Amino acid sequence: MGAGAGVRTARAAQFEELRPLLFSIAYRLLGSVAEAEDAVQDTWLRYEAAGTTPASPKAYLSAAVTRISIDVLRSARVRREEYVGQWLPEPLLDDPYGDPARAAELADSVSTAALLLLERLSPLERAVFVLRDVFGFDFPEIASAVGRSQAACRQLAVRARRHMDEGRPRFDADRWEREQLTARFIDALREGDVDGLRALLAADVQVVGDGGGKAPQIARVVSGIDNVARLLAVSFPPMFRIDVTAEPHTVNGQPGAVFRDRDGRVLVIWSLDILDGRVQTINSVNNPDKLAHLGPVGDSWSVYREWNATRRT
Incomplete structure (x- = not known):
């Protein structure tokens, strides 16, 4: 050499x-x-x-x-x-x-x-x-x-x-407690449990969605415990009925979740800001350009149409 x-x-x-x-x-x-x-x-x-x-x-x-x-x-x-x-x-x-x-x-x-x-x-x-x-x-x-x-x-x-x-927000430091809260939160999503969701959400909770104009969104920004709890309780049970899965996962150093379609392709990534034992912010990214580094990306428009049909029936 x-x-x-x-x-x-x-x-x-x-x-x-x-x-x-x-x-x-x-x-x-x-x-x-x-x-x-x-x-x-x-x-x-x-x-x-x-x-x-x-x-x-x-x-x-x-x-x-x-x-x-x-x-x-x-x-x-x-x-x-x-x-x-x-x-x-x-x-x-x-x-x-x-x-x-x-x-x-x-x-x-x-x-x-x-x-x-x-x-x-x-x-x-x-x-x-x-x-x-x-x-x-x-x-x-x-x-x-x-x-x-x-x-x-x-x-x-x-x-x-x-x-x-x-x-700068001060997030809860206990990793185990945050993971347990995230697991309970996803369970309440599956059940459409409004009261269960309310128990885990901060009074001024926000959902912030980033689809970049390239994916369907339930809403770009929704604020307040009542609005967010109702939105989640109505929207997610039909999603799980069409075989969308939610896997708890650390996202950007904080608790979060990876949502996949029935073929295992990534649809949405959530990161959760948690303070004082409650979810303060749900950051939801489903812009497919921002998910490509995670593997195969699902067709969120197709999933949205199927979700909408399921929700109506």
Whole structure:
């Protein structure tokens, strides 16, 4: 093996070791699995073509994926302004990056609520916050990644942290209790149990739906315990009667569910914001473009027609 081939092999090994971190940075910046994967691939191409091997591959690659993601984020803002209906992040079932010392921060930072708060920040604020508060990078590394001075990055971090702290929800921390609540919630859905649903919903609960204009929706936004309980109790028993299944699953670090058609194809992904033992928000994504990374996607229009016929009879 020549020296050049040896360098490429070493770089490939370094890159693969850091890939989970790079994806996790890019996803938090972009809110899109597909765009994050593309950013990671572009980062590899730059690393492969680099003339010299950096002293710190982690710092180099993290900076590269951050810069690429910032560029994508700036162009994505125009597309999101033109998005049909409510915009929610692409569901993430499993975050590939794990750090036991920062497990709670990582789970909270990838929640749908946190990603929607990040959307309110400027691209630079978002990048500085993610690198500093989520992944613990120091300011010299952050300054190199975003092309600003350390002093400017500290100011960006303060502004971003203030905006995030003002709106950041505090979710229930006990994972077992949240999983039990989610299981009871799905059981009440199957039964169309209005009282059972009301017992699990917050007074100001919201259902937020993201179909992107490409899938049928019961409603884009529904608020209030009575409205939401009635909507769910009427809508879901007919869905289960046509063999739609609901599987509890962690989604974006929070409890949620994966709904599939009778052939096992993904139809809808829910993530649940749970606080004080009650469901605060149901985030529902059935835009097929946002589900494609999860495997075969079902024909939600066909399921909707069958559901409607079943509901009427």
